Amino acid sequence: MKAAISSLISSKNLNFHCSRTTLLHSKPVFPRSPSFLSPTPTKTHQIRTNFDKTSRIHTTHFSSIMASSYKPEQARAPPALSLPAPPVTKARYFFKIGLCQLSVTPDKERNIAHARKAIEEAASKGAQLIMLPEIWNSPYSNDSFPVYAEDIDAGGDASPSTAMLSEVARLLKITIVGGSIPERVRDKLYNTCCIFGSDGKLKAKHRKIHLFDIDIPGKITFIESKTLTAGQSPTIVDTGRIGVGICYDLRFQELAMIYAARGAHLLCYPGAFNMTTGPLHWELLQRARAADNQLYVATCSPARDAGAGYVAWGHSTLVGPFGEVLATAEHEETIVIAEIDYSIIELRRTNLPLQKQRRGDLYQLVDVQRLNSE
Amino acid sequence: MKAAISSLISSKNLNFHCSRTTLLHSKPVFPRSPSFLSPTPTKTHQIRTNFDKTSRIHTTHFSSIMASSYKPEQARAPPALSLPAPPVTKARYFFKIGLCQLSVTPDKERNIAHARKAIEEAASKGAQLIMLPEIWNSPYSNDSFPVYAEDIDAGGDASPSTAMLSEVARLLKITIVGGSIPERVRDKLYNTCCIFGSDGKLKAKHRKIHLFDIDIPGKITFIESKTLTAGQSPTIVDTGRIGVGICYDLRFQELAMIYAARGAHLLCYPGAFNMTTGPLHWELLQRARAADNQLYVATCSPARDAGAGYVAWGHSTLVGPFGEVLATAEHEETIVIAEIDYSIIELRRTNLPLQKQRRGDLYQLVDVQRLNSE
Structure with missing residues (x-):
């Protein structure tokens, strides 16, 4: 397995290469008439991102193609991709997700065995996609990160946590969004989520892009950047089409917007909000990302341990593409099993055709x- | 008064010119060292919006200035503006807002007199900024819009609704975000919000940018674009620094992001969500806009009339910069009076310094x- 992981993660830019492969096979979300195809794509992008006088010339060209003169397709650069083509079987649209809200202790071996048991239980209840919390193999603290960190790229004994995830994914034929663990890469530490396919192979690694540096005096102060380095890429994987963020990444609406434009069905955020930000924002932010981007959002938190140095809010949740809470938990250890139906996404986008109503003439993400890759 | 309004709205691009004036006097949100000032601003923007190879050269330059190498200042183009400089008196930071959740009838004269009374009542309770609902002088229907529409630019008898707003603003020395009314401009109709200063002068007009065209079968179908034309500009006014949207505009997170980057303290959305979208999204969207952009959001809906063709959700609300509901209403006619303290915005942005944590190297709005104006 060590070799398998190594070969998959040998590219420094794995995350983006994963998505890039799919981009090449995807179609634009807005139908284009044959006449649209005449200008070179390069030229179009230059105009889209460089608002000079020439854009007015291009407007004339677009106006004969789009029902709207408001250039909705230009609200994203590059233009938003379509959802992937319908799968052969209904089963790929409709499946169960399992959110393992695990208790986490200072005993790493116990945490790994415990997570494995939870995954097995979720799978036995029919979950085909199983998600773990942020930092599930270690206490959540700057002191612990270096101690519990693993060399994921080396695999095997150097990363017992991901070795377990790979094995159990393969044995149970499930996809695992493996929460996150502290990752060591030479002299740097990351907060990293590994996504394993049902063949046990590592599909992608997401390193937390936005580090958790906040200061609400008397409530919560945490400076993750004291020990961790931020990741360099958004991560989208094709096990369904899943965009991945970790905890504080959820606060940045731009990341969810990028994932939606890359054709995501589902955003997965392992996260550990706390007793201040949890009640304030945990549900709000996931519902907002789902409703604004018209896709599913799933979160998975550690269970609450009132005696821990960092007390997690819990409340792992699945939200549907109307921003509706489909399933959630309280704060104790539990597994949320819930159904996802990707076909609902298209329905909601027909109900509220936001992507065709955006004002690309006024704003562009x-x-x-x-x-840069195009 | 007619002359006063006409002179103020004679420019076709009034809305943007209003904000442009302030832009020239604002400072960038991120401190720049003297060495930053050497490259020409034009060159900087070219690089920010045109991700070619030269951006790497520029990165080197930034790295000596920003603590972060993630180019947070590039997450918005042009870079986000600072909040306006502190006012001379505390009173300008701290004031009461009044949200007049009005009942609306087919009797236009009654609607105007009724709105005036509500404004007077809100002012008598100390409100210095008063907001009306979307389409408060007319029933909300495509049949009614042409009948109730007014020529706002002509003013006086041609626009009794805005004449009343101007007069009462001047007499009571209050600022009015005048909900919206159907506006006629030659052969076109708009859904338009007029903002009057405490001198009775029209500060800005916002024409709904995103028209309400939705279809949730068996629940709500409405195609506003059958009769209305969409506005062409975001609108930000300096009575405080207020960004304005109308109802469906609230669904587009990009608009709120633009306003935040233009230095808004408060976003005002007159709106009339319905019995389907109201419970689903009304509160969610305003809380999300407030929390994501760390500013105040106020909404004002008509009161619910179960017998009307379009049944409004009500629930006019003020949300604080942590996304917290500060004051709200049920669905019956009422006036919400609530306190706004703009200094809280800076506090929240210190607690959660999102604007310094954005990844301008990965996304840009x-x-x-x-x-284009720069």
Whole structure:
């Protein structure tokens, strides 16, 4: 297994390469008439991201194609991708997700065995996609991160946590969004989520992009950047089409918007909000990301341990594409099993056709890496 | 008064010119060292919006200035503006807002007199900023819009609704965000909000940018674009620094992001969500806009009339910069009086310094009109 993981993660830019592969096979979300195809794509992008006088010339061209003169397709650069083509079987649209809200202790071996048991239980209840919490193999603290960190790229004994995830994914034929663990890469530490396919192979790694540095005096102060380094790429994987963020990443609406424009069905955020930010924002932010982007959002928190240095809010949740809470938990250890039906996404986007109503003539969200790769 | 209004709205691009004036006097939100000032602003923007190879050269330059190498200042183009400089008196930071959740009837004269009374009542309770609902002088229907529409630019008898707003603003020395009314401009109709200063002068007009075209079968279907034309500009006014949207505009997170980057303290959305979208999204969206952009959000709905063709949800609300509901209403006619303290915005942005944590190296929201004007 060590070799398998190593080969998959040998590219420094794995995350983006994963998504790039799919981008090449995806179609634009807005139908284009044959006449649209005449300008070179390069030229179109230059105009979309460089609002100079030439854009007015291009407007004339678009106006004959789009029902709207408001250039909704330009509200994202590059333009938003369509959802992936319908799968052959209904089963790929409709499946159960399991959110393992685990208790986490200072005993790493116990945490790994415990997580495995929870995954097995979720799978026995029919979950095909199983998610773990943020930092599930270690206490959540800057002191613990270096101690519990693993060399994921080395795999095997150097990363017992991900070795377990890979094995159990393969044995149970399930997809695992493996929460996160502290990752060591030479002299750097990351907060990293590994996504394993039902063949046990590592599909992608997401390193937390936005580090948790906040200061609400008398309530919660945490400076994750004291020990951790931020990741360099958004991460989208094709086990369904899943965008991944970790905890504080959820606060940045731009990341969810990028994922939606990359054709995501589902955003998975392992997270550990606390007793201040949890009641304030945990549910709000996931519902907002789901409703604004018209896709599913799933979160998975550790169970609450009132005696821990950092007390997690819990409340792992699945939200539907109307921003509706479909299933949730309280704060104790539990497994949330809930049904996802990707076909609902198309329905909601027909009900509220936001993507066709955006004002690309007034605003544009640029996905920098995707644009640079084109 | 007619002359006063006419002179103020003679420019076709009034809305943007209003904000442009302030932009020139604002400072960037991120401190720049003297060495930053050497490159020409034009060159900087070219690099920010045109992700070519030269951006790498520029990165080197930024890295000596920003604590972060993640280019948070590039997450908005042009870069986000600072909040306006502190006012001379505390009173300008701290004031009462009044949200007049009015009943609306087919009798226009009654609606105008009724709105005036409500404004007077709100002012008598100390409100210095008073907001009316979307379409408060007319039933909300495509049949009614042409019948109740007024020529706001002509003013006086041609627009009795805005004449009343101007007069009462001047007499009571209050600012009015005048909900919206159907506006006629030659052969076009708009859904338009007029903002009057405490001198009775029209500060800005916002024409609904995103028209309400939705279809949730068996629940709610409404195609506003059958009769209305969409506005062409975001609108921000300096009576405080207020960004204005109307109802469906609230669904588009990009608009709120633009306003925040233009230095808004408060977003005002007159709106009339319905019995389907109201319970689903009314509170969620305003809380999300407030929390994501760390500013105040106020909404004002008509009171519910179960016998009307379009049944409004009600629930006019003020939300604080942590996304917390500060004051709200049920569905019956009422006036919500609530306190706003703009200094809280800075506090929340210190607690959660999102604007310094954004990843301008990964995403960028472009404010097209502001960029073009530079």
